[in-house]
Structure formats: structure tokens, C-alpha cells
Amino acid sequence: MSATEHPTEHLAEHLDTHNWTGALRRRALRELPPDRLLPDSQPAYMSSWIYLFGVLTVAALAVVIGTGCVLALKGPQWWHLSSLGHYVNSMHLWSVELFLAFMVIHLWGKFFMAAWRGKRAMTWMTGVVAFLASIGTAFTGYLAQQNLDSQWISTQAKDGLNSVGIGAYFNVMDFGQMLMWHIVLLPAAIGVLTVWHLVLVRRRGIVPPIGAVPPEDENTSEKEDRP
């Protein structure tokens, strides 16, 4: 095996058959070999607290989904009638607040890093769309509360949506429609976008500092675990 050849390439070449499944496997291994998908090392330039907000965003999303699943198990009335349900709803609310706070800090951090450099434009774009989808998901959650807040928000928000023709199809005063968007369609979109975003991050690696050049001396001494 040559110094530049990746270990999985040799394996894939022998195991793959010439059908669609084999082609997909070859492509997946070529684009995202296991040690890039789950690396046990990171570039030395990653030494800032700002990097924490990516993983904190994903962690908060996990808590949002977990608490949302508990609320879904018991139904939309439960949290109005039960102290335990109210507590789970409180957890859902605060995890959403944390999720969006972490995400906004992550976004600003990536902006000031110009993190779209080096063929990472799609990584930036999937992150932005995930951010917008998250705002929509939180918004439909507020609409599905079944209390004074949701009444007021829906009767006010309808004007903006109607003014550009969206309200004719996305009716914020239809509780059933909003609940479906909140617990099915938008979470599914966020899930797909998050996985896509993370795969792109692993595939391209973390963007280097602006103007940084790989130091030749350190390359030879510290890069032996890299393809």
C-alpha cells in the first residue's frame, strides 16, 4: 500500500460488486472513509471555545427531540392538565431556547471564520437552511400551545403569511395543520439537514485559519494518522 493510499480503498476494491449497492458503497467509502466520519484527532488550530457551540447545538437538539417525543406520547392536552406534563413542557421550552441560542452563536462564529472557504459553501448553506427551518419549527410549536399566546400569535402572524399568499396554504389558525408541521414535517427536515450538514463537515474537515499554510516540518512529525 502506498503512503497516500487510504486503507479502506484497498478493502473496498475487493469487496465491491458491480451493482448499484456496490457502487453506492464505493462512493460512500471514497467520499467519507470511517476515520473521517469518526476521527480520533483534530487539527491543531482548533483551540477556541467557539468550536464548542456546534456540538452544543446538536446536544440541545437531542434534548429538544427527546422532550418533544415525551409530549407527543401523551398528546397535546397533557401538559395543560398535569404538573409532570407542565414540567416536561418547560424542559421542551428551555431546550429550544438553548438550541437556538447555541445555534446563533455557532452561526456567528462560522461567519467570522469565513467557514465557507475551501469548497464548504454547501456546508454553510445547509446550516443556514437548518437555522431557518428551526425558526419555523419553533414558530409552529408556539402556535400549537393551545393557550392565549398561541391564539394571539396565530391571529397576528396570519397577516404576514396572507400578504404573500402563503397563508392560503399554511393556515396558522388550523391547530391540526400546525401540529403536524411541528412534530412531523419540520423536524424531519431539520433531521435531514443536520445529518447532511454534519456529513459535509466530516467530509471537508474543519476550515483552516484564514491565510494559514500547513507547516511542512510539523506535517511530517504529526500527520502520520492522516490519509
Place this chain on the structure above:
Amino acid sequence: MKRGRTREQTPDSHAFPTRPYDLVKEAVIAVIAVTLLTFGLAAVFSSPDEKPVTVATWSQADPADFTATAVTELGGTSATAQYGPPYNTAADGQKLGPLPLQTWAGVKHPIDTANDFVLQPLRQTPEPAAVTAALARWNAASADQQTKWTGAYSDALGKAPNGDPAKVAAGDYGPVPVLTARLLQLGQSGTLDAQLLAEGHYFQTDYTRALLFLADGSYLQDQARTQHLGGDQWGMMNETGNYPGQAWLWLYTFWYQVQPYKSSTNADALVWGTMALLSALLLLLPFIPGLRDIPRLTRVYKLIWRDWYRDHPTPNPGTART
């Protein structure tokens, strides 16, 4: 080095030196930390849950406002009656520049306020003889006569002490006082809540008619304003009580507070158009010269990567391509 097309390309991140790192351990610790933080925040701050306004609570708490609203629904002068698409054709709706997007979307949730909010609920319940006669008189009258009756009664309610229907001056209001008085009874008994929601189905989750009727009155708005949810109170991003609400909607709410949006008859369309444009700019930022150069020009990145630049002096990072 010249700027522009000759800027240095971004090197492959895998060409840089590395150090040991446990991705899975970091993720597990992050999930545990955020979960504990969420447990704590929920325990300390809880979450708001103000009871919803119903037609029953509205009509009991403020029968004058309920009656005045019912008259505007019957006379076709309420906000919903004159809204336009997607509820009716009474108006063209807003435009985004030359684009009548609201009109193009069409009437997808047809609402006839006189029939849906007043007459049909009256017909669907046992009618006292006076109400049967009032309905017959209303149906037999011309549209012009109906408008005169409701207009005269609205004016009279406005002049009555506290808008009290019982204190309205004598006048030619036709059957309107009988119809609205009966509707008030249905409202106060809770019957009207169920009727507005039912729409002929047993199972129902669409609150469009009930919410539009509530929003046409001033009672719901009064309740919202006491919770600082009014439009001029940055209401869309607020939450009842002292909770952070949807703080991420600050920019959307901001446009409603400033000119020319604030006083425009197309304010909603303008705000949506502006936010759509800004969202597109954010999405396509990597491809927009000038905007994509802001990080390089502001040099905040030097703070983020200060350790790297200290250990690996870079002569002129500002010439790199962003």
C-alpha cells in the same frame, strides 16, 4: 500580492498537524451537560400557560364589545369581513411591489361573516319566536336595508353609555338588536364556541373561524396587550409573562417598528419581502463579493485563532481568499 483572483486558496484541513481528540466523548458530555442545564432551567423558571380566551369568557366579561363585534360581522364591516383573500373577495389584499401575491393565492378559506358568525349559529339552535321573526325579517330585507340597520345600530352602540345594548337610544335598527341579543346568549352559554368550531364535522382541529371572530373584537387584544404582546410592543417575539419567547424573531419584529414599514398599507408584504431577501443573502453569502469579505476585513478571526497565529506567524492572512 494582488487582491481578487490571485488570492491564496484555502488549503486542505487534513494537511495540518493534528492532536488527539475524542469526538464521541465530547458529544456525550455535551448531551449530559445540556440535559442537566435544561432540567435546572425548567425547575427554576417553569413555562407560561395563560388560559385561552373563549367566546364564552369574552361575552361574559365584555358583552358590549361582543355585541358591537357581532353587529360588524352581520353588517360586513368587521376586519374579517373586509379582509380579502384567503377569506373573501371584499378587498384585493396587500402587494409586494407590483406583485399581488395575496390575490393570486385566491380565496382558500371562504368566510361569510354574517352567515358563519351570526345567522347560521342562530338557526342551528332552538329559536325563540322573536328570533324566528327577526331572522325572517332580516332575510326578506334588501342588502341596502340590512346595511342601514347594522350601521345605525353600530352608531347607537357607540353612543350608548359603556356601549351597553340595554342603554341604546330608540331608533330604526330592524331585527338587529334581537339577533345580536340572542347571539350574546349563545356566546355566554358556551354554545357559540362549539358552533364556530364544528363546521359540520364531529372531529375538528381548525380554529380559523373561532379565532377570526375573537380577533375582530377588542377583548382578545386587550388581554394580549396586558401581556405585552401588542404589535407595537414587539409582540411577535414576546411570550406571556416574563419569559424570553421567540427572541430569534427580533429582526422580523423590528421592521414593524420603523418607517416606511410602520405606516405602509403593505407593511406585512414589505416585511416578508425584506426578510426573504435577507435570508437569501445569508444563504448565498459565500458567493457574494463584499459580504463574504467582511470576516477578513473585520479580523475577528484573529481572535478566534489567536493561538494558531501566535505559534505560526502568518505574514499577511488578509490576502487569503474568503
